[in-house]
Amino acid sequence: MERLTIHAAQPYEVLIGEHALGEVNKLIQDLQPKVSSVLLLIDEKVYQLHQQTVEQNLPHDALYVLPQGEKAKTFSVYEKAMGAALEAGLDRHSLIIACGGGAAGDLAGFTAATYMRGIRYIQVPTTILAHDSAVGGKTAINHPFGKNMTGAFHQPSAVVYDSLFLSTLPLREIRSGFAEVIKHALIADPEFLKELIDHVKDLKEIDESFLLYALKKGIQIKGEIVRQDEREQNVRAYLNFGHTYGHAVEAWSGFGDKLHGESVMIGMVYALLLSERKTSLDFNTDEFIGWVKSLSYEIHIDAPFGELLALMKKDKKNLNQMIRFVLLKTVGQPVLTKVEPSELEYIHHSLKRKGEIQ
CATH class of the missing domain: 3.40.50.1970 (Rossmann fold)
Structure with a gap:
């Protein structure tokens, strides 16, 4: 302990x-x-x-x-x-x-x-x-x-x-929870992300000692962000990477039909694709998608964009009715960015195409 x-x-x-x-x-x-x-x-x-x-x-x-x-x-x-x-x-x-x-x-x-x-x-x-x-x-x-x-x-x-x-824990709950571990690596620690990709090939057989290490690492990352911004006035919003689109997916699906982490993983892939377009993120998103698919994550949902957009407009990070997304400049360097609905729709359809590739 x-x-x-x-x-x-x-x-x-x-x-x-x-x-x-x-x-x-x-x-x-x-x-x-x-x-x-x-x-x-x-x-x-x-x-x-x-x-x-x-x-x-x-x-x-x-x-x-x-x-x-x-x-x-x-x-x-x-x-x-x-x-x-x-x-x-x-x-x-x-x-x-x-x-x-x-x-x-x-x-x-x-x-x-x-x-x-x-x-x-x-x-x-x-x-x-x-x-x-x-x-x-x-x-x-x-x-x-x-x-x-x-x-x-x-x-x-x-x-x-x-x-x-x-x-x-059933496997589906393990998969849902592990999405948040991956999120912590993406927003704060590229070396930790590399460790996850190198060590985790099958969530059914994840090594217990490595899992505890990863959970501790995730708690440390979150704890440091909370120390800087306890009440989410600035940098704590970075912990919402993947959550704007992800929460919309979760709400559209009916809370509980898609687990939180399953929805957040869809949201993170969406945010990575949006980052490539908005912040010139230099990241092998296709390789990342291949890895998470190998762990049996689904990365898209057949939801009408208009319905998801209506839900995203209610996100707590929004200001002056402008939708704001947590994106990545690089792995470990998040940024809060305003995004137009037309850009969101373009990435919505891009995500659908990525999800259909086997």
């Missing part, structure tokens, strides 16, 4: 690796003011698979089981989670534990951010994808018109990332 520190306004630790769950009780005991009560909000599939481990390692006075995946990030589930907190009698010194993937963490974090105007919470991520979402304090639920449109910045008191949960 390793410990990393996220340098936010109130710094906190990320514990990652084997036996990290064993540290949760001490983390809670060390919090000041003393924790008065604990509500555990947990993904239903995680609870089904790991109930005994969870009961033994995550102390709680009350428990509420969340729907699996993106179904948790709705106004109705948020209302029920708030009701569970009220029924449990949580007060301003209470704590929420968020246990599950990115969706469970987002919902539980938003509940903590808004209950009595903000109480503490600890993230216990259980997926590869959540190595990204559990760190940095973004919390949110979805609206049918856009992903994460109702939310708050609310940093956790700690993140406890035990690798035991990864052993039960």
Whole structure:
């Protein structure tokens, strides 16, 4: 197990690796003011698979089981989670534990951010994808018109990332989560990207020690960006590489029909093609596409451009009704750029052609 520190306004630790769950009780005991009560909000599939481990390692006075995946990030589930907190009698010194993937963490974090105007919470991520979402304090639920449109910045008191949960992940969840690892390499570290391409040839057989190394590296990259810009006023927007088009794909598909990372991978390839056109990116995009296709990622979607454009116009990075994309000047050097709808449509059709090539 390793410990990393996220340098936010109130710094906190990320514990990652084997036996990290064993540290949760001490983390809670060390919090000041003393924790008065604990509500555990947990993904239903995680609870089904790991109930005994969870009961033994995550102390709680009350428990509420969340729907699996993106179904948790709705106004109705948020209302029920708030009701569970009220029924449990949580007060301003209470704590929420968020246990599950990115969706469970987002919902539980938003509940903590808004209950009595903000109480503490600890993230216990259980997926590869959540190595990204559990760190940095973004919390949110979805609206049918856009992903994460109702939310708050609310940093956790700690993140406890035990690798035991990864052993039960289905391949599709591994693929979805690994897209965010690739994203971190693209925006921050060309050598890390080369390591990923060289070492990962089959996501079914990814080496556990290398995976933990990659997850730690991704957390470090995100932590450094959060340190510079905790509330996304400038450089933190770079973490949204692939997300403008990707979120539109995810919303158009119906939240949960396409997993977040699957949508982000489509969005990243789209952003790479757009970068070639807008920033003269010198990058072998075809080789990259070949690699991600070999890992069974799909890189396009049969969605009408007009419908995706309407969704992209609701992206949080936009200003003065101008669509803004995170693009790459080079691998490791992102830039935020205004883009015209005509350019977006051209790349939409280019992506479709790339996706059809076997």
